[in-house]
Amino acid sequence: MSFAATSNQSDQELFAGYDPGSFYDELIAPNGEPRPWAAAMYHQLASMPRDVFEERRQLADLSYLVQGITFTVYSDGRGTERLFPFDLVPRIIPRSEWDTIERGLAQRVMALNLYLQDIYGQQRILKDKIIPRNLVYSCKHFRREMAGLSVPRDIYIHVSGIDLVRDSRTGQYLVLEDNARSPSGISYVLENRLVMRRTFPRAFEVCEVLPVDHYPAELAQILRSLSPRTGERPVIVLLTPGLYNSAYFEHCFLAQEMGIELVEGRDLVVVDDVVYMKTIHGLTRVDVIYRRVDDDFLDPLAFRSDSMVGVAGLMNAYRAGNIALANAIGTGVADDKAIYAYVPAFIKYYLGEDPILHNVDTYLCSNPQHLSYVLDHLGELVVKAVGESGGYGMLMGPSADRKTIEDFRERLKADPRNYIAQPVIPLSRVPSYDPSIGGMSARHVDLRPYCLYDGEKVTIVPGGLTRVALQRGSLVVNSSQGGGSKDTWVLRGDE
Amino acid sequence: MLSRIADSLFWIGRYMERADNTARILDVNYHMLLEQPPDTYKLRWDPLIAVTGERSRFYQTHEEASAQTAFEFLGYAEENPNSIAQCIVQARENARTIRDRISRELWEDINTLYHKILKLREEQQSLSRFCEVIRRGGHRFHGVCDATLARDEGWHFVQAGCVLERAEMTARILDVHYHQLLEGPTILSEARSHLWVAVLKSVAAYEFYRRQYSQIEPSKVAELLLLDSRHPRSVRFNLAALQTSLHAISGSVPGTYSNEAERLNGKLSERLTYSSIDEIFDGGLHNFLTELQEMCRNIGEEVTKSYFHYAVSA
Numbered sequence: 149m150s151f152a153a154t155s156n157q158s159d160q161e162l163f164a165g166y167d168p169g170s171f172y173d174e175l176i177a178p179n180g181e182p183r184p185w186a187a188a189m190y191h192q193l194a195s196m197p198r199d200v201f202e203e204r205r206q207l208a209d210l211s212y213l214v215q216g217i218t219f220t221v222y223s224d225g226r227g228t229e230r231l232f233p234f235d236l237v238p239r240i241i242p243r244s245e246w247d248t249i250e251r252g253l254a255q256r257v258m259a260l261n262l263y264l265q266d267i268y269g270q271q272r273i274l275k276d277k278i279i280p281r282n283l284v285y286s287c288k289h290f291r292r293e294m295a296g297l298s299v300p301r302d303i304y305i306h307v308s309g310i311d312l313v314r315d316s317r318t319g320q321y322l323v324l325e326d327n328a329r330s331p332s333g334i335s336y337v338l339e340n341r342l343v344m345r346r347t348f349p350r351a352f353e354v355c356e357v358l359p360v361d362h363y364p365a366e367l368a369q370i371l372r373s374l375s376p377r378t379g380e381r382p383v384i385v386l387l388t389p390g391l392y393n394s395a396y397f398e399h400c401f402l403a404q405e406m407g408i409e410l411v412e413g414r415d416l417v418v419v420d421d422v423v424y425m426k427t428i429h430g431l432t433r434v435d436v437i438y439r440r441v442d443d444d445f446l447d448p449l450a451f452r453s454d455s456m457v458g459v460a461g462l463m464n465a466y467r468a469g470n471i472a473l474a475n476a477i478g479t480g481v482a483d484d485k486a487i488y489a490y491v492p493a494f495i496k497y498y499l500g501e502d503p504i505l506h507n508v509d510t511y512l513c514s515n516p517q518h519l520s521y522v523l524d525h526l527g528e529l530v531v532k533a534v535g536e537s538g539g540y541g542m543l544m545g546p547s548a549d550r551k552t553i554e555d556f557r558e559r560l561k562a563d564p565r566n567y568i569a570q571p572v573i574p575l576s577r578v579p580s581y582d583p584s585i586g587g588m589s590a591r592h593v594d595l596r597p598y599c600l601y602d603g604e605k606v607t608i609v610p611g612g613l614t615r616v617a618l619q620r621g622s623l624v625v626n627s628s629q630g631g632g633s634k635d636t637w638v639l640r641g642d643e
Numbered sequence: 644m645l646s647r648i649a650d651s652l653f654w655i656g657r658y659m660e661r662a663d664n665t666a667r668i669l670d671v672n673y674h675m676l677l678e679q680p681p682d683t684y685k686l687r688w689d690p691l692i693a694v695t696g697e698r699s700r701f702y703q704t705h706e707e708a709s710a711q712t713a714f715e716f717l718g719y720a721e722e723n724p725n726s727i728a729q730c731i732v733q734a735r736e737n738a739r740t741i742r743d744r745i746s747r748e749l750w751e752d753i754n755t756l757y758h759k760i761l762k763l764r765e766e767q768q769s770l771s772r773f774c775e776v777i778r779r780g781g782h783r784f785h786g787v788c789d790a791t792l793a794r795d796e797g798w799h800f801v802q803a804g805c806v807l808e809r810a811e812m813t814a815r816i817l818d819v820h821y822h823q824l825l826e827g828p829t830i831l832s833e834a835r836s837h838l839w840v841a842v843l844k845s846v847a848a849y850e851f852y853r854r855q856y857s858q859i860e861p862s863k864v865a866e867l868l869l870l871d872s873r874h875p876r877s878v879r880f881n882l883a884a885l886q887t888s889l890h891a892i893s894g895s896v897p898g899t900y901s902n903e904a905e906r907l908n909g910k911l912s913e914r915l916t917y918s919s920i921d922e923i924f925d926g927g928l929h930n931f932l933t934e935l936q937e938m939c940r941n942i943g944e945e946v947t948k949s950y951f952h953y954a955v956s957a
Contacts, residue, residue: 213758214751214754214755215747215750215751215754216739216742216750216751216754390740391736391739391740396739397742399743400741400742400743401743403743404742404743404744409645410741410743410744411645411647412647414647415645415646415647417955419955425645426645426646426647426953426955427644427645427646428644428645428646428649428796428892428950428951429644431955
């Protein structure tokens with residue numbers, strides 16, 4: 149009798165047969181026991197019958213569908229709305245580990261901001277030959293128009309998302325990418341937390357998880373401080389490319405949370421170098437724009453003239469100091485994937501400090517020696533186009549077929565400046581629910597914390613977006629490439 | 644409030660109301676048909692297509708107006724911008740665009756209705772089931788608006804969209820059946836009153852009618868739907884509500900106007916207040932209904948010119 153009951157029990161267990169494998173597992177130690185900081189949550193999940201878990205999972209999915217939390221993919225040519233898959237097992241980070249990450253990110257953001265101020269100002273770093281002049285000038289996102297222009301409170305990167313990965317071989321966090329233009333995903337961080345609190349209320353009673361909900365208020369405070377008009381209550385807007393942008397949900401979400409107006413280019417008009425929005429009772433002056441439109445499309449008079457989502461004359465208003473923009477124009481010269489290789493040098497140069505978080509080894513194809521190495525090892529490397537984001541324009545050597553590799557070989561030879569290559573990092577993993585086996589299976593993850601810079605200090609809401617490659621064995625976590633997300637818990641302590 | 648947002652709010656109101664009323668028109672016809680011999684199909688469904696203003700579009704792709712083709716065309720057809728499903732798609736697109744400006748409840752409600760319609764179509768549910776879902780959806784929409792939206796300008800734009808659309812659609816519902824009004828006897832035996840009972844039920848005015856008038860008289864039905872000051876689906880009631888919302892937006896005091904939309908609407912309202920149903924019949928009901936629909940369109944255009952698309956002098 150008792151034997152039958154036990155075997156039935158283990159059949160139900162979500163972690164039955166779970167194998168952390170040879171990769172670093174964020175929640176489970178190699179001996180199969182939970183890591184100390186993950187123990188409380190692990191025991192809750194492990195004792196949960198599968199059908200209860202399934203039911204909660206379906207409720208969570210339904211809540212995303214009802215709320216319309218979707219993103220748009222363009223691969224099929226017409227833009228289809230999809231749910232961003234959400235996995236209910238959180239990634240859990242102990243406090244001491246987070247403190248190091250936080251210091252490392254703050255250091256990096258400060259250095260990137262100083263670099264931008266320098267590049268568009270005195271260019272000391274070029275004169276001191278820390279970074280080749282032509283590498284900076286040939287960057288697709290370098291904006292000549294910004295040279296010599298001072299920006300409010302010397303802040304260029306108000307918001308950034310720095311992608312981190314943990315290398316399974318060393319257990320170290322590494323910086324994979326900087327996103328200094330308009331990184332998206334923060335709305336998922338906040339919504340995931342909301343759904344998790346509803347789905348596992350008891351877990352939050354046991355685990356002391358640091359809150360993330362204050363992000364919009366922190367951002368709003370920075371935006372308010374940028375207003376060129378003193379004494380008046382500043383009018384702040386969020387500029388979106390519109391409904392068909394893949395991050396439109398996030399734009400709405402942030403505007404609503406901050407209590408600011410969500411505008412499209414056609415809502416704004418520039419008269420005598422002052423920006424106004426068109427309201428039902430006439431024009432209202434705008435002071436600060438949190439823009440989620442790329443530089444190229446911001447002002448058809450200054451940049452791409454075919455832009456339908458920009459505001460004609462905005463650059464002139466910016467130059468005249470009548471409007472503040474966050475992020476500043478031209479920050480793409482900081483997150484170019486070739487420039488990335490020099491960020492540790494920036495930290496040393498501007499701050500006189502050693503980098504706390506290290507880079508992934510990077511081959512710059514613009515360097516002939518690097519290029520020849522890369523061409524000889526295409527099957528082992530990850531190749532990325534320097535100005536792209538979202539997992540587009542990327543080659544995963546080990547899993548690519550012959551034809552794709554040869555195709556990239558030609559592209560690299562034709563335009564070496566446009567590519568970098570990196571070794572494949574064995575990313576750490578987190579248990580994730582696999583409906584096909586009705587239990588947990590290890591999946592690779594990365595981490596994107598969101599950093600806010602107010603001109604003096606960097607504020608980071610604890611955690612960030614954990615993206616997970618839901619396909620077995622896959623290392624690609626981008627939502628546009630079939631990835632999902634998880635809630636990220638930073639604990640008040642180490643256990 | 645941004646002009647674009649006001650524009651979207653206005654159209655959310657209009658599209659939701661249009662979907663609701665189209666479902667009511669479809670449903671009343673369908674129920675009539677269940678008790679009719681099949682050879683009257685063409686006679687019955689054709690005016691219904693005509694009244695939605697999409698007659699030529701319909702005959703481009705369909706040979707004959709039947710219960711099946713009319714349901715397909717008015718219910719789901721993607722090529723018909725005024726089909727019920729397309730109205731819901733449009734309302735949802737507008738709501739999605741401005742979801743930061745409406746309550747979470749309202750957005751979720753419209754979004755849920757959208758997903759429900761996709762499912763109904765997939766399951767090939769019957770016309771009456773479909774219409775039932777839309778009607779309930781319409782009621783819930785008003786309830787959620789009422790219970791969750793702040794009474795600011797945005798609210799008045801939603802209201803303005805709803806009541807303007809409803810006034811126009813009520814005129815259309817009558818217009819589908821106007822020939823019956825003119826040709827039939829003035830007082831109907833209960834056995835012959837099915838059409839009018841169905842019309843009254845479709846606009847939730849049946850019980851109200853029975854309390855006011857004992858027998859079914861087509862002219863009284865028209866009187867109620869056009870001139871009644873208390874029933875929320877009568878044209879007069881809705882135009883009065885429209886004036887209230889337009890005044891709340893502009894700040895005009897009652898009895899005055901500050902733009903062309905208010906002037907036209909005020910003039911039309913007055914006419915309905917002081918006309919008798921006999922006068923309207925004498926002047927030709929169809930002509931009157933046609934003119935009414937045209938006036939509603941003009942008022943809509945003037946609202947657009949005043950608030951959504953005005954010229955900016957740079």
